[in-house]
Amino acid sequence: MAVRALARLRAAPSTGAVGRTWRRAGTLRRPGARGVSSAVVLGVETSCDDTAVGVVVDGGASRTGRAAVAAELVSSQFAEHASHGGVVPLLAARCHAANLPVVMDAVMASAAASEELGLVGADDAPAGVEDAERSITAVAAAAGPGLALCLKIGFEEAMATARRLRVPFYGINHLEAHALVPRLVDPSIEFPFLVLLASGGHTMLVVARGVGDYQRIGNTLDDSVGEAFDKVARLIGAE
Secondary structure (H helix, E strand, O other): OOOOOOOOOOOOHHHOOOOOOOOOOOEEOOOOOOOEEOOEEEEEEOOOOOEEEEEEEOOOOOOOOOOEEEEEEEEOOHHHHHHHOOOOHHHHHHHHHHHHHHHHHHHHHHHHOOOOOOOEOHHHOEOOHHHHHHHOOEEEEEEEOOOHHHHHHHHHHHHHHHHHHOOOEEEEEHHHHHHHHHHHHOOOOOOOEEEEEEOOOOEEEEEEEEOOEEEEEEEOOOOOHHHHHHHHHHHHOOO
């Protein structure tokens, strides 16, 4: 998924994760532009078999004045798992370990050229990866739910990146990220709103009252819609 990390995790007890409310990460200072209060978040998602990295900017950093995805890339592992009839956690983790550095580098290069960030290099030269890295004000990674081996790869890489860039790190409940994505696409959506959250491992109705404030009002009693879809697809031999 395109990582939505402008809201910090306050996880439900069932996830086993601990979180805090999102706070502004600092002031973005771009060469050739005055500093503005903003958040530019590098997000990493490795909860299952896709290696996903994105750079998300809020209105203060975006040239359009609206929150947006400045750069993103997803590396699929479909071919690696196809012969197994499903995702193999150990294989998925190995693929994440191999793919994540490549995906990260590609996303940072894309962010450097992104019109959303509008970065400018020294002497008005085109911005490079180092300029993009300097614009990052926080790093976030999926902390769960998901496959533990896979989550570990992305979480540790993201933490190491945050330390290297000397910016805050946030572990994100990826179900909360799903719930908040609509507000990135359409800022006019106001709290509270009703969310039908349907993913590979979860199907539920949730009332989103605010960032970190959710009430689950119902969910499937057996399999999620995504899991049922995958099982039926395997039974009928669909690809």
